[in-house]
Amino acid sequence: MESCKYHPDTAPNFTCSQCEIDLCKECVDHSIAGEARCFHCGSPLTIRVTASSMESLARRLPKAFRYPMTADAMMFIFGLSVATTFLAVLPLGGFIKFLAMLFCTGLAVNYSFLCLKATAAGDMTPPRLQEAAGGSLSILIRLFAIIFITGIFLNFVASSVSSALAITITLVLVIGIPAMLMCLAMSDSITEAINPVNFIGLMLKTGIPYLILVGFLFIMVSSVSLIQAVIGDDLLFLSAILQSAASSYYAMVAFHLMGYLLYQHQDALGYVSEDAESALLYHAEPEAVTHAHVSICLKEGDYEQAKGLLHSAIKQSPKIPALWQRYFDLLCQMEDRQALMDMADKHLSLLLKLDQGIPMLRNYRRLVRILPEYVPGTPALRLSLARLNLEGGDAKAAVRLLNGLHKAFPEYDRLVESGILLKTALEAMPNMEAQVEKCQSLIDQLRIRYPEQVAEGQV
Numbered sequence: 001m002e003s004c005k006y007h008p009d010t011a012p013n014f015t016c017s018q019c020e021i022d023l024c025k026e027c028v029d030h031s032i033a034g035e036a037r038c039f040h041c042g043s044p045l046t047i048r049v050t051a052s053s054m055e056s057l058a059r060r061l062p063k064a065f066r067y068p069m070t071a072d073a074m075m076f077i078f079g080l081s082v083a084t085t086f087l088a089v090l091p092l093g094g095f096i097k098f099l100a101m102l103f104c105t106g107l108a109v110n111y112s113f114l115c116l117k118a119t120a121a122g123d124m125t126p127p128r129l130q131e132a133a134g135g136s137l138s139i140l141i142r143l144f145a146i147i148f149i150t151g152i153f154l155n156f157v158a159s160s161v162s163s164a165l166a167i168t169i170t171l172v173l174v175i176g177i178p179a180m181l182m183c184l185a186m187s188d189s190i191t192e193a194i195n196p197v198n199f200i201g202l203m204l205k206t207g208i209p210y211l212i213l214v215g216f217l218f219i220m221v222s223s224v225s226l227i228q229a230v231i232g233d234d235l236l237f238l239s240a241i242l243q244s245a246a247s248s249y250y251a252m253v254a255f256h257l258m259g260y261l262l263y264q265h266q267d268a269l270g271y272v273s274e275d276a277e278s279a280l281l282y283h284a285e286p287e288a289v290t291h292a293h294v295s296i297c298l299k300e301g302d303y304e305q306a307k308g309l310l311h312s313a314i315k316q317s318p319k320i321p322a323l324w325q326r327y328f329d330l331l332c333q334m335e336d337r338q339a340l341m342d343m344a345d346k347h348l349s350l351l352l353k354l355d356q357g358i359p360m361l362r363n364y365r366r367l368v369r370i371l372p373e374y375v376p377g378t379p380a381l382r383l384s385l386a387r388l389n390l391e392g393g394d395a396k397a398a399v400r401l402l403n404g405l406h407k408a409f410p411e412y413d414r415l416v417e418s419g420i421l422l423k424t425a426l427e428a429m430p431n432m433e434a435q436v437e438k439c440q441s442l443i444d445q446l447r448i449r450y451p452e453q454v455a456e457g458q459v
């Protein structure tokens with residue numbers, strides 16, 4: 001199976017012809033809406049929708065039988081069946097009856113082709129009724145024209161070359177009918193549809209699934225004639241409606257399957273369905289683009305580039321915790337002490353502001369493993385981290401954070417609170433009686449020096 005260069009289990013959605021690599025949608029630059037670019041070389045990418053990325057035709061079958069089961073499609077099927085059955089028994093003149101029948105058939109053919117086209121474009125629900133009503137007789141006329149032209153051609157071959165050749169060509173044509181219909185649906189042109197290069201090309205490009213489809217269509221067609229044979233000529237009015245409905249239903253399933261074959265092989269057939277395009281060429285926020293780019297750099301082992309990308313992304317938008325976190329994780333992995341020292345206070349302060357206690361404590365613990373000398377640069381960080389550490393059972397870390405806080409930040413407005421917390425931490429440690437006593441006298445001093453903190457800060 002073909003796969004994304006960076007995700008061996010994922011089918012590719014894009015190709016970079018410059019770098020000669022296949023990529024999935026997670027691994028490309030979506031910063032501009034309506035296009036996708038290569039992170040390595042910056043060139044625009046070609047969309048690829050490989051058959052392997054989709055459900056196989058055989059797996060699609062059960063769903064195909066449910067395809068016509070929408071209110072619009074059902075209304076169309078039964079409305080048309082009732083209309084044609086009534087037409088058959090109405091006392092109308094032969095020519096008027098013929099025209100009316102022709103009109104109904106035109107509607108049915110048109111709707112079937114709409115189903116094929118919608119499916120090929122990636123829309124897996126039948127078209128709305130309004131769209132069907134807008135249909136004209138043009139497709140029916142084109143179908144008649146195709147039958148007429150091939151009839152004349154076969155007649156010519158049989159009479160002026162050999163009848164054996166005519167029979168061979170007829171066999172190819174019978175197998176090729178679905179392919180011709182598909183070509184007609186995609187191009188809306190008679191000449192495109194009867195051009196052997198087109199319909200035989202389509203058969204070859206789709207291969208085995210095409211043969212499966214043809215086999216399946218024959219089974220469906222013969223089962224419709226079987227219904228007719230079983231019910232026979234002495235049909236009741238209701239069974240006539242049901243028969244007609246059954247064949248419309250089968251036609252819808254068949255045309256949906258033909259559309260699906262196209263949809264599935266769009267890569268080989270050289271077109272990109274609208275749904276694939278809109279699903280793949282979406283716009284991503286700068287943050288998401290950075291994450292995708294960083295992932296690729298890491299998979300390529302280029303840590304320095306990943307670091308640079310995250311650093312400038314944070315500079316651009318400094319309030320996105322996920323970017324900070326990724327930067328922090330990367331620096332820890334790289335054990336980049338200098339960069340960690342430079343960013344730690346800002347990262348932890350952002351988490352404090354967002355009230356993210358658990359990641360704050362986790363990051364602090366990882367940090368001091370790499371930077372044992374690190375002491376946060378603000379009293380608020382020191383107090384919060386001390387509280388978190390104490391709650392997390394690490395009294396020693398709490399003491400380390402609070403020790404000397406009143407000297408380092410004599411203006412801090414929560415010094416009494418910090419002193420009390422320091423005493424609690426000391427009490428939680430063994431053999432600290434002397435320090436607890438010293439701390440108590442410090443608290444008493446602080447209370448005298450900062451009486452306003454006693455009133456609001458007493459914890």
Ligand SMILES: [Zn+2]
Nearest residue numbers: 004007024027
């Ligand atoms: Zn990928």
Ligand SMILES: [Zn+2]
Nearest residue numbers: 016019038041
């Ligand atoms: Zn490239």
